[in-house]
Amino acid sequence: MxxxxxxxxxxxxxxxxxxxxxxxxxxxxxxxxxxxxxxxxxxxxxxxxxxxxxxxxxxxxxxxxDDELLGMFSRPARGGTLKYLCLSMLQSKNLRTALYSFGRFFRLILDDFTFVVSRQDNLVYIALEPTSPDHPISPFAQGMMLKLVHGVISWLAARKIPLARVDFTYHRPASVSEYVYLYPGPAYFEQPRAALYFESDQLEAPIRQDKGSLRAFLDRAPADWLFVSFAERIxxxxxxxxxxxxxxxxxxxxxxxxxxxxxxxxxxxxxxxEDTxxxxxxxxxxxxxxxxxxxxxxxxxxxxxxxxxxxxxxxxxxxxxxxxxxxxxxxxxxxx
Structure with a gap:
């Protein structure tokens, strides 16, 4: 066997x-x-x-x-949130503009944070910014939202997009060796913001999905955006x-x-x-x-x-x- x-x-x-x-x-x-x-x-x-x-x-x-984000935030993400998120991004010119659409979408439906897209040298990052310093985003919510960003972007490109780095605001966990199976890039902890960093040229990739392929992605959710293999890089x-x-x-x-x-x-x-x-x-x-x-x-x-x-x-x-x-x-x- x-x-x-x-x-x-x-x-x-x-x-x-x-x-x-x-x-x-x-x-x-x-x-x-x-x-x-x-x-x-x-x-x-x-x-x-x-x-x-x-x-x-x-x-x-x-x-x-009836909450696709399972109570992580003060307002529920009602059934259909992921579907309409993806639909809002399908018309983007490339992954870079899709990231901006991602941020705008969540600004409309959630109050707890905003997504900020910016540049740092040759990298483009998307960061979770809490709307109030008195209400930081929990470690679990940080991980899930950053995985959602990466999973949807990778789906749009029809390939696993590598990360230059991923940052978290919390302390380095004892289970850090498991992060390599979730994020295809080096993880850093106790950082000022939770963020994903991409090589700029990675985000020039065009959108390779359409409404026809969205159904299968939604049917497999959340598996496709949570658990992906990066064996070719790790x-x-x-x-x-x-x-x-x-x-x-x-x-x-x-x-x-x-x-x-x-x-x-x-x-x-x-x-x-890889911490292992x-x-x-x-x-x-x-x-x-x-x-x-x-x-x-x-x-x-x-x-x-x-x-x-x-x-x-x-x-x-x-x-x-x-x-x-x-x-x-x-x-x-x-x-x-």
Whole structure:
């Protein structure tokens, strides 16, 4: 069996989805179970959910509350907000003018912040500016809105637009290594503003979407604008992909460096630049595949352990507990 290597996200993000919503506990549990997340995982701070589960839950909550931004701001973004945002940008000359349209659109519907588009040397940035210094934008809202900007711009261009950098106003989080899977560029923290920076020439690209392709984008939302792969630019993705088909065999950093045609020293340095290590990438891959297989298959837990490179069941259980704070069985729900 060749397991898939799609990523998982922290259960903390699931808690963030509900943080500003007034939903009864019974209804919350029902929605969580509907997307296949065992409610017991909510008590495990290190637990993981698949990107599909997170996206499905987001979509259910947006419909439940008629707020596509899930209570993050003082006014709801009613159903249809993303659709009309995209429609307002489709007539833009290029991505640069589309960014201005993005900012103007949200100025009409939200009061908590404005989007400011400006230049800095050879870079163009779009920044979140709170309308009141007494009401800063939460870290979760910063991340979601910047992901929305990047996701929509990338969709308009029909390709993943690289970032020169991404800035956040909050402290560097313990989970910083996960940012490389969300933002295709270096992340900086404790900055004066939350912003995305693009190379100026990247924004000269024309709009390559139309009303005909918008339906599919909306049907997959928020997955397409939240979780995108940048394997062609990010070394940790390349390491992850190389390891994904070789989990049943011993594979050291020397083996991977040789397979990627770079030196071990260069590989280690580039991974450090992405705030990770070879062992961390390997463990995250095995964790994510194990979670996916526990949720999506009825394979015995011992077989799943073998598939991700553990020939001893006890060792697999111990590693899984370290990775997620829970047992493999807790991800099974009605299975086993």
């Amino acid at each position: 060749a397991p898939i290597s799609s990523t998982t996200v922290s259960i903390v993000l699931v808690h963030q989805l509900f943080r500003r919503l007034d939903i009864a506990t019974e209804r919350k549990d029902a929605l969580i179970q509907k997307v296949g997340i065992p409610p017991a995982l909510l008590a495990e701070n290190a637990a993981r959910v698949t990107t599909e589960q997170f996206s499905d839950l987001y979509r259910l909550l947006a419909r439940e509350t 070394i940790s993705h390349r390491v992850r992909e190389y390891l994904a088909t070789r989990l049943l065999q011993p594979c050291s950093i020397d083996d991977v460096a040789h397979g990627l045609h770079i030196s071990v020293r260069t590989l280690s340095r580039r991974l450090r630049e 290590t070879f062992q961390a990438v390997k463990d995250e891959l095995r964790r994510d595949i194990a979670v996916q297989m526990l949720i999506k298959t009825d394979l015995p837990i011992s077989v799943i352990g073998t598939e991700v490179g553990f020939h001893d069941s006890t060792t697999f259980h111990r590693a899984f507990k370290t990775w997620t704070g829970g047992t493999p069985k807790s991800y099974r729900g009605h299975h086993e």
